[in-house]
Amino acid sequence: MEQVAADALDPLAIAERWMDDGREVALATVVETWGSAPRPVGSHLVIDGEGNFHGSVSGGCVEGAVIAEAADVIAGGQPRMLEFGVADETAWRVGLSCGGRIRVYVERVG
């Protein structure tokens, strides 16, 4: 009972609910961090087949890229390991502005 409020923000609870709703679901997990990573190891981002998401693996820096990869993981079924660091200053791509590096494991649920 007392966990109802917490569950509303809990990515794993949301993953289960989405699965029950018949949605396709992928789960991204921070498995390793170096330097000043924004989210601790073990943090989750849950993504559905339409690109809806909940939770976070960074302070919003790389979520877009993870969501794009999750679509492929949902389609292909094979888990993937992603790594993000500081973006190249001249390149227009995602990175962690905090200067840290993270590895994110993305897997399909089901």
Place this chain on the structure above:
Amino acid sequence: MDPSLLRKLNAERHARRAVVHLTDLGDGRDRVIRESDPVAGALGEAIASAFRSGKSGMVEIEGRTFFLNVHLPPARIVVIGAVHISQALAVMAKVAGFDLTIIDPRTAFATPERFPDVELIADWPQDVLPERPLDAYTALVAVTHDPKIDDFPLKEALASGCFYVGALGSRKTHANRVERLKAEGVEEDVMARISAPIGLDIGAANPAEIAVAVLADIIQSFRRRDLGTELRP
């Protein structure tokens, strides 16, 4: 991740049981391990260490890489006494991410009007706690001042290893409490775990400020708790 595994993981977490979600990063196979599940060898040691520290991470064992995601029960606060301090504490605890339950048999105090959006149980702790046992991930805050209501849950909290046990009252009130609990067989070194007068000494001068002092005291106890011993079942 298998759907049934996700359900199992969520069920364990919901039941406030500590679990490790173990994934072999090589082949993607995973499983959920409870503290009581025997796992042999170096992997078993890594799992035991993860339960102790609460820290998730990768380990390499015999050429395979595993990710251990530790899920410890979220800390919660059980407040004995639906008083003014509890009203402020309930709001602050939610912001700080703690689950909170208030128990008070005095129905004049324990009204939904005074405690909106809070789990409130208008019953004796003696009747409530056997159904909802305290544990190492619970902070007990006793603020009724009334021995009839406070003493039993304080004893229970000490016995069940609550990471924080606090009791409202002056030094004199607390000295009397210590005498009563001693007469009931509580050891003196165990009694020393009670934070009394309750809360960090920040010169709190009204109920809301006392709630801040109590919450800060709880956070300090939780973040600095002895992971090696206290949280072992």
